[in-house]
Amino acid sequence: MSDSCPDPAGSVGGFLCRAGQHLRAAAIENPRLEARLLLSTAMGVETTALLRDSRAPVPPEAARRFAEMLKRRLAHEPMGFVLGHQGFWTLDLAVSPATLIPRADSEAIVEAALQGPAPARVLDLGTGTGCLLLAVLSEHPAAFGIGVDLSPEAAALAAANARRNGLEERATFLAGSWAESLLGGFDLVLSNPPYIESAVIPGLMPEVALHEPARALDGGADGLDAYRLIVADLPRLLRPQGRAVLELGQGQAPAVSALARAVGLEVLGTHADLGGVDRALILRHP
Structure with a gap:
């Protein structure tokens, strides 16, 4: 998959863009929305907080949680189970x-x-x-x-x-x-x-x-x-x-x-x- 994401790989925007690409390729509906839900949960913030600065770095522990959650969703585990609620x-x-x-x-x-x-x-x-x-x-x-x-x-x-x-x-x-x-x-x-x-x-x-x-x-x-x-x-x-x-x-x-x-x-x-x-x-x- 080609990387057409404008924000750095370790940033909020970079994580969202690349996750959206993977979710879309897996035929997941609403890939951008799901990427935001997964990242906001991993970071422990509201989804609106992700929109403030797309180039803000994602902390390493949050990045690890996000990668685990994204892997589960790409395997078509239901979003509710991934989020837990x-x-x-x-x-x-x-x-x-x-x-x-x-x-x-x-x-x-x-x-x-x-x-x-x-x-x-x-x-x-x-x-x-x-x-x-x-x-x-x-x-x-x-x-x-x-x-x-x-x-x-x-x-x-x-x-x-x-x-x-x-x-x-x-x-x-x-x-x-x-x-x-x-x-x-x-x-x-x-x-x-x-x-x-x-x-x-x-x-x-x-x-x-x-x-x-x-x-x-x-x-x-x-x-x-x-x-x-x-x-x-x-x-x-x-x-x-x-x-x-x-x-x-x-x-x-x-x-x-x-x-x-x-x-x-x-x-x-x-x-x-x-x-x-x-x-x-x-x-x-x-």
């Missing part, structure tokens, strides 16, 4: 390979949940980082919530995220298989279950297929395995007039709605994400 809703959440990285699309589930009455008790099935539960609790200061994940590492991470965001007194997290150990009585049930068809997963972008946990992605042959289990349990878990908001894959609303109606739940509608995809299915216990 991810923004979601109004929260900053720690992430790890034990969980999916929270995505902006999933904020549609929070938006849909907030359209209904304020819940007192909230359940989040397959909680991962805790993003859905913690976002809803942050908007309902009188609510209490339980998050469940099959992975003990994920449940521990979600508990840490509750502490990180000052919500630990109103949230508890358990390791278990869906709601098997819970009795019910919830006003609101949230879930972002695995919903990708098994055969599709190897063809996903490498950040997802190679680095995020398969158990949190794989929804079985038709993508509906987890929905069958969750929806069948909702009448037991929900109070009368209680609601459930489930994240959907593209085009899954009709099939999951049919599962819900088959167990006597009302389908209140769907809520689209910013891309216009029906991302949240809203159900109610009649």
